[in-house]
Amino acid sequence: MLSYILRRLVATLPVMAIVALFVFSLLYIAPGDPAVVIAGDQASPEDVERIRQSLGLDRPFLIQFGSWVWRILHGDLGTSIFTNLPVSTMIGQRLGPTLSLMIVTLLLTIVVAVPLGVIAAWKAGSFIDRAIMGFAVFGFSLPVFVVGYMLAYIFALRLEWLPVQGYTPLTEGFWPWLENLILPAVALGCVYIALVARITRAAMLEVLQQDYIRTAKAKGLGQGGILFIHALKNAAVPIVTVIGIGIALLIGGAVVTESVFAIPGLGRLTIDAILRRDYPVIQGIVLLFSFVYVLVNLMIDVTYTLVDPRIRY
Amino acid sequence: MDRRSVLKGLAGASGLALTGGLSAPAIAQGAAARTLRFVPQANLANFDPIWGTQYVVRNAAAMVWDTLYGIDSSFQPQRQMVESEEVTDDGTTWTFKLRPGLKFHDGEPVRSKDVVASLNRWAARDPMGLMLKAIQQELTAVDDRTFKWVLKQPYPKMLFALGKNNSPCAFIMPERIAQTDPFKQISDYVGSGPLKFVKGEWVPGAKAVFEKFTDYVPRQEKPSWLAGGKQVMIDRVEWVIMPDPATAAAALQNGEVDWWENPIADLVPVLKNNKNISVDIGDPLGNIGSFRMNFLYPPFNNVKARRAVLMALSQEDYMRSIVGDDNSLWKALPSFFTPDTPLYTELGGDILKGKRDLNAAKKLLAESGYSGEPVTCLVAQDQPITKAMGDVTADLLKKLGMNVDFVATDWGTVGARRALKTPPGQGGWNMFHTWHAGADCVNPAPYTAIRANGDKAWFGWPTSEATEKEVTSWFEAKNLDEEKAAIGRLNKAAMDDVVYAPTGFFLSYTAWRKNVSGVAKGPVPLFWGVSKSA
Numbered sequence: 001m002l003s004y005i006l007r008r009l010v011a012t013l014p015v016m017a018i019v020a021l022f023v024f025s026l027l028y029i030a031p032g033d034p035a036v037v038i039a040g041d042q043a044s045p046e047d048v049e050r051i052r053q054s055l056g057l058d059r060p061f062l063i064q065f066g067s068w069v070w071r072i073l074h075g076d077l078g079t080s081i082f083t084n085l086p087v088s089t090m091i092g093q094r095l096g097p098t099l100s101l102m103i104v105t106l107l108l109t110i111v112v113a114v115p116l117g118v119i120a121a122w123k124a125g126s127f128i129d130r131a132i133m134g135f136a137v138f139g140f141s142l143p144v145f146v147v148g149y150m151l152a153y154i155f156a157l158r159l160e161w162l163p164v165q166g167y168t169p170l171t172e173g174f175w176p177w178l179e180n181l182i183l184p185a186v187a188l189g190c191v192y193i194a195l196v197a198r199i200t201r202a203a204m205l206e207v208l209q210q211d212y213i214r215t216a217k218a219k220g221l222g223q224g225g226i227l228f229i230h231a232l233k234n235a236a237v238p239i240v241t242v243i244g245i246g247i248a249l250l251i252g253g254a255v256v257t258e259s260v261f262a263i264p265g266l267g268r269l270t271i272d273a274i275l276r277r278d279y280p281v282i283q284g285i286v287l288l289f290s291f292v293y294v295l296v297n298l299m300i301d302v303t304y305t306l307v308d309p310r311i312r313y
Numbered sequence: 314m315d316r317r318s319v320l321k322g323l324a325g326a327s328g329l330a331l332t333g334g335l336s337a338p339a340i341a342q343g344a345a346a347r348t349l350r351f352v353p354q355a356n357l358a359n360f361d362p363i364w365g366t367q368y369v370v371r372n373a374a375a376m377v378w379d380t381l382y383g384i385d386s387s388f389q390p391q392r393q394m395v396e397s398e399e400v401t402d403d404g405t406t407w408t409f410k411l412r413p414g415l416k417f418h419d420g421e422p423v424r425s426k427d428v429v430a431s432l433n434r435w436a437a438r439d440p441m442g443l444m445l446k447a448i449q450q451e452l453t454a455v456d457d458r459t460f461k462w463v464l465k466q467p468y469p470k471m472l473f474a475l476g477k478n479n480s481p482c483a484f485i486m487p488e489r490i491a492q493t494d495p496f497k498q499i500s501d502y503v504g505s506g507p508l509k510f511v512k513g514e515w516v517p518g519a520k521a522v523f524e525k526f527t528d529y530v531p532r533q534e535k536p537s538w539l540a541g542g543k544q545v546m547i548d549r550v551e552w553v554i555m556p557d558p559a560t561a562a563a564a565l566q567n568g569e570v571d572w573w574e575n576p577i578a579d580l581v582p583v584l585k586n587n588k589n590i591s592v593d594i595g596d597p598l599g600n601i602g603s604f605r606m607n608f609l610y611p612p613f614n615n616v617k618a619r620r621a622v623l624m625a626l627s628q629e630d631y632m633r634s635i636v637g638d639d640n641s642l643w644k645a646l647p648s649f650f651t652p653d654t655p656l657y658t659e660l661g662g663d664i665l666k667g668k669r670d671l672n673a674a675k676k677l678l679a680e681s682g683y684s685g686e687p688v689t690c691l692v693a694q695d696q697p698i699t700k701a702m703g704d705v706t707a708d709l710l711k712k713l714g715m716n717v718d719f720v721a722t723d724w725g726t727v728g729a730r731r732a733l734k735t736p737p738g739q740g741g742w743n744m745f746h747t748w749h750a751g752a753d754c755v756n757p758a759p760y761t762a763i764r765a766n767g768d769k770a771w772f773g774w775p776t777s778e779a780t781e782k783e784v785t786s787w788f789e790a791k792n793l794d795e796e797k798a799a800i801g802r803l804n805k806a807a808m809d810d811v812v813y814a815p816t817g818f819f820l821s822y823t824a825w826r827k828n829v830s831g832v833a834k835g836p837v838p839l840f841w842g843v844s845k846s847a
Contacts, residue, residue: 036728083517164563264519
């Protein structure tokens, strides 16, 4: 298993390199110029050109890419064109809020979606099942920003229970940290909860029709034991898969959620960097996200062996 | 006990277990009252007011770096860091003396050598600075508090140049920082202004923090825009960046922020209905909407085509697309200059007045020889103001019978593409939309957009000898009457040749919580004189 994990980790390097080359090329051919944004609206073309030169943006593609790769190999993600801050510092500043948002959303999803899916499967065809699946369709259909505005209006503006925006690090207290994350996590989690609940229901329905479940029932085992000990464990592989794949959804959704709730996370940093053509920052974030994806996939594969001992690598 | 306290208590109890006892620090009421949370117009993505010239950078820089002079609300340059100045009778030698006791945030005194280095860096990037540099004989430090600027010919607008508030302003930095190449960004943000920048708390895109500089010695005069006594009444200003206007509005209503620089027009009625919020015009100099036509290629290389568009356009359509139904927020503008400022004139602006004549415009367009070629209209749709104006223009051009190639893209792309001088079919363009801060349009000195010196002019590269002649006349004017006469002629010449198309004058609101007092109108957000109660 350890050698498998190591092999998979090593295999991430070419994946990340290809993704980086793709993104770098895409940005290079895309219209837009960071020097123009930096120089401001009143700048002359000469000013813009001088800024381009000072940033090295006038150099050929291969030289720019080569120099970036060289820096990466030396552990340097480069410096932001706009802020003059190291990209690693900027990512470091933004990692905490995004991770916090993802963790809270993930926990919320598991706590809410899995039981809902199990209950829906258990009560398949009943009003409860239809209500849960109706909620799932509703949650899946509503855009994150619509849910976000609704939540902010109700719970922040009208009831004044929670703040509208911002992020407080965990080091400043659990409640200040959590109160800023509740509304964004619910907004972001709606789609995710709906997805996981539907998959859980489908997987559970399949398992609940198996012979060993009938045997367990015949032996007189209680509903809880059947559902959560026998059935859920055997339905876990697709659930784990969708939870893992859903992390991609979370990253995408975080971009919108972080804007709506003014959370200074990686999503907002990505959008800002793309709009300004801040190439080093975009490249750094893409590398990080690529690594996260690969890592999540690896964790899913490893988790399979835990929930299903028949799986071996 | 309210519901929020119950939630807080429950979370606190569970949090205690999870974090090993970490808890929220109690923020004293007084500390909260001494911190002003401000939502700026845009993200402070960099912080070098000479290298990058965005307004938001200028606004932050005005807190941290002081200027030798400051323009007051009468548009007059007043002494700021300078104690006195002398100019020789021939107008070529200026000797300035600094105020005693000026200090940088690192504790070092402000010396003449710092000023000389700062002015050199500024002059390499600023249009007025470049003019000064072109006629400069020497700029030297005489002693620690005195410096001398010797010119080859008089420059009557010297004090305006040193005090003007359009980017880049002549901010004074320590010599070690000011020696940075003007095309490279500084990373040390030490100034001598009334507030210090807290670099360690800067999260670009999210937060910028400024603290009161306790060693700052304000002037004794009443504050007026960037002139006078800059008395800071709060300990700390936090800029909270909010990309989403709805969130900013909600945060202001909730009391999570204290002041929002420019709420969008759609949300102003909501804010006005809140008894805890004050709403007023922020910058009385407002903005001038514009679109520029490319003088290099057909159809707009022909003045008749440009005049046809001007003759047909309705400024009301443009302004309503930006500000909606609020009539107090806009004015028709048969001029290139900011209304209600000393040099404002409507001379020559008749083409923008009266009933719009589409038929006459069509006739004029036909006379220009327009034969249906596509007109590439660039629009930055990520900027609501330009997008709205672009839609109106597209409709106008179609009504005129023009073949519109409407290119709606992002600002980064428009900014890059408008710099291309290639023909429209080969990556170039025929027109693009923007707007100019009214503060930049009070006279020709900061007004890049009015210049019409061909290749050296701003995008669109207008050529109008008559316009340029009057720009020179204004620079050489010796008194207000001469200035006014020159501006009148300039306005007429620029209107005749259609240097660009003004789409109207518009204002925007600013909004703040009622426990904040002292918010003053001005071309930049002014933090001195502002206080906050609990």
